[in-house]
Amino acid sequence: MKKIPSPVIAVLSENLPQLCSHAEINNLFMHADAPGEPPEETKSVKTQAWLKRINDHCDQPLEVLGRLIESFMEIPDHVEESVSLFGVDIESQSATFKKKLTASLERYNLRYLQGGYISDGSTAPSRSLSALIKGRNVPAIEAEFNRSLENVHSEPREAVSAACNILESIFKIYIEDEGLETPTKQDLQGLWKVVKNELGFDPQRIEDDDLRRILSGIFSVVDGIGAFRTHASSAHGQGRKLYTIKPRHARLAIHSAHTLALFVLETWDEKKQR
Template sequence: MEHRFDDHYTEAASLQNLMVAIAQGGQEGEADYVRLRQALIGDPTIEPLLPIFVKTCRTKLQFWGYIQPISKTYKGRREHIYGAFQRLLDFLERDGRAPADKNVTGVLEKFDAEHVHAAWAKALERRTADPEGAITSARTLLESVCKHILDEEEVAYDDKDDLPKLYRKTAEKLNIAPSQHTEDVFKMILGGCTAVVEGLGTLRNRLSDAHGKGKVAARPQPRHAELAVNLSGALTQFVLSTWEARNER
């Protein structure tokens, strides 16, 4: 069952309040701390937004050891905790993802490559705050999926192959290359997918943080990042769904 983002908001707010209580000397239960922490860490989409102390403090005692030296006052500890949770709560309050994001995440949940989950999570997280990073992650996502499928299918490729070349090899293996179809409508749609892949590579090369910039350089805006992430997510979903259907035959 899909874990709704309003559930995560409640869990994050509850964990924040629990940690504030612990930081002020409260005797809140260990079981609640562990349960709430695990519920949040278990979702790769929000894991990058978690405060570092949530990731590293597995028990209430460990968190107490972390928070004590942060400030001698309860106020200082509260402010530290509230500040660390702000990005996560803001993200969840907006429901975190558009419907398309959830569809892609649903497909990726069946996919056990951790680096693919990480690329998608970073792309989602960075769309507004770090458009350059989001564009880089969008391309990394598609590259990682193509390489994983090629590895599984024992198709050779060079580590220096760029995204368009990796996608062409993957598409040919999955029978979704335009040249493998005769009907005009399929050739047009699949040709559009190839054009999107080439466009993602060009957009990333021109706008992302993968290359150095001169004094006068175009800076990507959130709308550019939104476009890149949505295109990459849609293609990733299509490629993985096609591969899954092929393996079920």
């Protein structure tokens, strides 16, 4: 169970009193299913006490936090714009609050996802992949990476599509950068065949039996994710059979794709160093 970090509590305790009345703060916390009755304190102390109570008594404090900050993190674009006062542009309080809250969450590998969800940085492969792609200046990969995580709760079909697109983007960039012949069929399986052969991903050449089994399992992920996108994601229309994708299914596809993507990029880097 991950608790709400103290700096996040501090940001909320400092800014909510400036944006909300006592009644509005009470309504926010009750809407988020915060436990107990409203503390009889000043707005700042009330906010801090209630957040600490959430940490102490809730099974999933970050779920409550997501619902609590949803209206502030999803403010319309026109509300976020700065206002002009005596000819000087001043950023709105709501925009400033959102930026402070986002920065405070990021310090602890947390990020707000649309719909009132807080991601705890996803899996270790996802965090490592995020760090790896940020240093490559490849907007296409980074965009699909963000899209997969941002839509896992609200649009799991979209998240599955993005998970597949991450692999396709990496494979296409590898083929282009290495000057390889582009396959006639540029679907996920066609691109993967070129990349795995070039990088020497042949389980039969691995002497260690255990490692060979792991590699064989990981590589079957490509076929699985490709088929999953074809049959169940937002990338294609649905036939008579309608797939019901839940966030846990999307996370399975995302984490699998991120694990393989990280392995491909790390192997590519090692090959260039040699």
